[in-house]
Amino acid sequence: MKSQRLVIIAAEGQVRNEVKQVVAALGYQVVGEGGNPEDGLRLIRRVQPDLVLLEPAGRGMALLDILGLEGEIPTVAILSPQEQHLLDRVVGAGAAGVVFTPLGVLEIAPALAVASHNFRQIARLQQKYRELEEELEVRKLVDRAKGKVMACTGMNESEAYRWLQKTSMDLQRSLKRVATDVLKDRMELPTVK
Numbered sequence: 001m002k003s004q005r006l007v008i009i010a011a012e013g014q015v016r017n018e019v020k021q022v023v024a025a026l027g028y029q030v031v032g033e034g035g036n037p038e039d040g041l042r043l044i045r046r047v048q049p050d051l052v053l054l055e056p057a058g059r060g061m062a063l064l065d066i067l068g069l070e071g072e073i074p075t076v077a078i079l080s081p082q083e084q085h086l087l088d089r090v091v092g093a094g095a096a097g098v099v100f101t102p103l104g105v106l107e108i109a110p111a112l113a114v115a116s117h118n119f120r121q122i123a124r125l126q127q128k129y130r131e132l133e134e135e136l137e138v139r140k141l142v143d144r145a146k147g148k149v150m151a152c153t154g155m156n157e158s159e160a161y162r163w164l165q166k167t168s169m170d171l172q173r174s175l176k177r178v179a180t181d182v183l184k185d186r187m188e189l190p191t192v193k
Contacts, residue, residue, distance in 0.1 A: 005050045006028045006029065007031060007033065008053045009034045009036075011055060012055070016035070018103050022103050026112070037060050037062055038059075041066060050116070054067070054077055055077070056077050056093075057079075057080075061086075068094020075094065075095050076095065077097070081100055098111065138179075142175055148189075149164065149182060149189060153190050163190060164179060164182070
């Protein structure tokens with residue numbers, strides 16, 4: 001497995017250096033680092049890392065909100081023990097994981113692994129959800145078109161469905177498009193029996 005590319009955004013250089021040392025020891029490749037959220041966002045968009053480690057203190061929370069809304073890169077928040085009150089806010093903003101300082105291999109390794117894995121799982125589930133949603137929408141559309149074909153031609157349900165399928169294949173159009181055309185009267189129906 002190739003090493004994952006990582007960006008670190010933290011106001012304090014000491015935190016960035018500490019994180020760099022630990023993630024390098026774990027085999028991650030640090031492809032960029034920044035001290036403020038604005039530069040960090042530009043950096044993230046430019047290098048497209050696999051993971052982001054972000055200190056959300058101060059203006060960093062706004063960057064976490066943006067990354068959480070975009071939902072394209074798993075982000076692990078770095079909090080100090082005094083910032084435990086931010087935990088709910090950070091998770092609600094979309095952080096895929098949280099680590100507390102002081103940072104070490106035992107703290108970061110599982111957080112990065114779990115965040116990366118869970119993020120991929122969620123992305124797959126979201127894609128499957130979108131596919132199922134689309135499939136359901138097509139089924140509803142086809143059912144309505146089938147009903148119209150039945151009402152206008154006297155065909156039974158299976159005949160109407162076969163006609164829609166055959167028309168789709170003959171015209172080399174998707175079943176969804178054929179159903180839409182039938183419903184919008186943009187397609188001539190077979191003659192009534």
